[in-house]
Amino acid sequence: MGKRLSVAVQGFHPSSFLSEETARLRELVQDKKVISAVSGGVDSTVATLVAREALGDKLLPIMIDTGFLRSGEPERVKERLAISPTSLKVRLVRASGRFLASVKEEKTAEEKRKKFRETFYQVLKEEAQKEGCEFILQGTIAPDWIETQGGIKTQHNILEQVGIDPVATYGFKIVEPLADLYKDQVRMLGRHLSLPSELSERQPFPGPGLLVRCIGNVTKEKMRVLKQATKIVETSLAPFNYEQYFAAVVENRFAKDPALKTLSEVAAEALGLPKSEVHVDVFEDRVTGVKGDQRCYGLLAGVKLSEESRETYGWLQDRLRQLQTGIVEKFSDITRVALLVQERRGGRHLSILVRAVSTRDFMTAAVSPVPWKILKDIGQQVLKEEDVSRVYYDITPKPPGTIEFE
Amino acid sequence: MTTIPVVYVKGQYNHLIVRNLKELGVESKLLPPSVSLEQLESMNPDALVMGGGPQNVRSPNQLTGELADAARLIRKVKLPMLCICVTHQLLATAFGGVTEAARKPEFGPVEISVIDEGRILEGLKPSFTAWESHNDEVLKVPEGFRVLAKSSNCAIEAMRHDNRPIFGVQFHPEVSHTLRGVDLFKNFLHVVEEHKRT
Numbered sequence: 017m018g019k020r021l022s023v024a025v026q027g028f029h030p031s032s033f034l035s036e037e038t039a040r041l042r043e044l045v046q047d048k049k050v051i052s053a054v055s056g057g058v059d060s061t062v063a064t065l066v067a068r069e070a071l072g073d074k075l076l077p078i079m080i081d082t083g084f085l086r087s088g089e090p091e092r093v094k095e096r097l098a099i100s101p102t103s104l105k106v107r108l109v110r111a112s113g114r115f116l117a118s119v120k121e122e123k124t125a126e127e128k129r130k131k132f133r134e135t136f137y138q139v140l141k142e143e144a145q146k147e148g149c150e151f152i153l154q155g156t157i158a159p160d161w162i163e164t165q166g167g168i169k170t171q172h173n174i175l176e177q178v179g180i181d182p183v184a185t186y187g188f189k190i191v192e193p194l195a196d197l198y199k200d201q202v203r204m205l206g207r208h209l210s211l212p213s214e215l216s217e218r219q220p221f222p223g224p225g226l227l228v229r230c231i232g233n234v235t236k237e238k239m240r241v242l243k244q245a246t247k248i249v250e251t252s253l254a255p256f257n258y259e260q261y262f263a264a265v266v267e268n269r270f271a272k273d274p275a276l277k278t279l280s281e282v283a284a285e286a287l288g289l290p291k292s293e294v295h296v297d298v299f300e301d302r303v304t305g306v307k308g309d310q311r312c313y314g315l316l317a318g319v320k321l322s323e324e325s326r327e328t329y330g331w332l333q334d335r336l337r338q339l340q341t342g343i344v345e346k347f348s349d350i351t352r353v354a355l356l357v358q359e360r361r362g363g364r365h366l367s368i369l370v371r372a373v374s375t376r377d378f379m380t381a382a383v384s385p386v387p388w389k390i391l392k393d394i395g396q397q398v399l400k401e402e403d404v405s406r407v408y409y410d411i412t413p414k415p416p417g418t419i420e421f422e
Numbered sequence: 423m424t425t426i427p428v429v430y431v432k433g434q435y436n437h438l439i440v441r442n443l444k445e446l447g448v449e450s451k452l453l454p455p456s457v458s459l460e461q462l463e464s465m466n467p468d469a470l471v472m473g474g475g476p477q478n479v480r481s482p483n484q485l486t487g488e489l490a491d492a493a494r495l496i497r498k499v500k501l502p503m504l505c506i507c508v509t510h511q512l513l514a515t516a517f518g519g520v521t522e523a524a525r526k527p528e529f530g531p532v533e534i535s536v537i538d539e540g541r542i543l544e545g546l547k548p549s550f551t552a553w554e555s556h557n558d559e560v561l562k563v564p565e566g567f568r569v570l571a572k573s574s575n576c577a578i579e580a581m582r583h584d585n586r587p588i589f590g591v592q593f594h595p596e597v598s599h600t601l602r603g604v605d606l607f608k609n610f611l612h613v614v615e616e617h618k619r620t
Contacts, residue, residue, distance in 0.1 A: 026447075027441060027444040027445035027446075028444075132543075158437055159434075160435055162434050162436075163434065165432065166432050166433065166434050167432075167476065168434065189476050198438075198441065305528065306434070306555065307529055307555060307557060308476070308506065308508075308527070308529075308555050308556045308557040308558070309432075309433045309434055309474050309475055309476040309507070309555060310476040310557075311476075311571060337531075341530070342531075344529060345526050345575075348527075375598075376598035377438070377598055379434060379435060379438060379597055379598070380594075380597040380598065380599045382530075382531070382598075382599060413529075413530040413531070414530075415529040415530060415553075415555040416529035416530065416555070416591075422481060
């Protein structure tokens, strides 16, 4: 990818972007107050710093605690942004109860995302009214509106681009200084604004947070298990410099569609293994994928190999790639394939999925070759939790998968 | 300055085409396919690139709004043109070729074998890895076009018009995982520069 980076510099100049954008913001906002919605992620932090250059103390940063953040995250972010050079005084708005209640009965990814978006803007509306603000500033970047407009998934921060008028619906205008940029350009801009690397290179975290990694319906128990697994996966994979890596949770309920009967055979053939060594389960809860520029809310196949083959094939990325394409080519309803790393007999009803990808701009993603030994190590730690009985490794690139699961 | 608008047919990677062109020093932005020929003319474009999209073009008489508009541009505009993914299929059907559901759809990395460089694939022989995302494929190129590349699943990965600088590719040169994609855009720019001089 080195060659691409050298040409990237030609197209995007942080200093000229900054002077154009700050001028535009001053013109647009005049002397009004602006609420900035921050999450601690690089997009909203950089958007806020760009706006502060333009607006100074007319900018009021707030962070909404949605309950779907990682353990201790709201406090950590508030503290981190308060110190130099960001020096932002962030006000925390606690709303986890409201968010949890709003998604409680929802099972499908899009409904969960839409309920989240609705609650998100209701909370912002109340805050804007309290502060007498006409404008809300967001760290929306190009993939957010592209995926929402293209019908791939509803990003929580997209309204105008899909025809919802924020002024009529919520009573405020939305400002998005980074809407034309991609993640790598935002990071470049962050470095230009002297952000320390822990912020400019921070691991991305989706707006709806762990909600979109809790596949299917949301329960307190699933969220608790997911938070624990998240900590284990993030700690284990942090040294590897993958652009994105995380855990997701799904219930062990399996689809019994007769059309999927030959699945184990197809998987064995793709791997060149005897049929007796391969067994495939298909989860009942669906996951988001993208095929031919179309959203594909499809099935997730979990492939189990005999223990001995697993030891060999776990290291062979090319064979795993063949396994994944072999299945997705033949079964149009399957979007994602994961390989069983470890299981515990007699364990309870949840599975944890480990995902790690390399990507420049989050538009396409290749599966990162996590060493099998590390995956097994993660498996062992996660399986100490008695509600989990299986740990899988997602072997699907984007496309046909997406980076997140919902 | 070279100006090359990108026709936005709601594909995820359309905006990445703009990014690629800007990085190569070209003036570019997204245009809706409903743009009138007069509006297009007033921008003084040197070429046109059309991206991919979620629609399908199997039956040319039942095209949705966006693709019907894009087909009109393909037929009327006389500039150098590069059509990617669904508009590659549209290019084929607009000139009398055939697009059908792919026997084996392709998602993610695919090895592309170059048959004929045809200017647009210059320097990419014998093969390169490109990323794809398609359920349909061109089964038959129109008269006056020739096939430039294939993969193990798909016999027509790239094509061009024999005399005019019109190109179609099934894969996505604009995504970062297609490492040689930037070479394809550079080749296209060479063709555009040449066309400007004549």
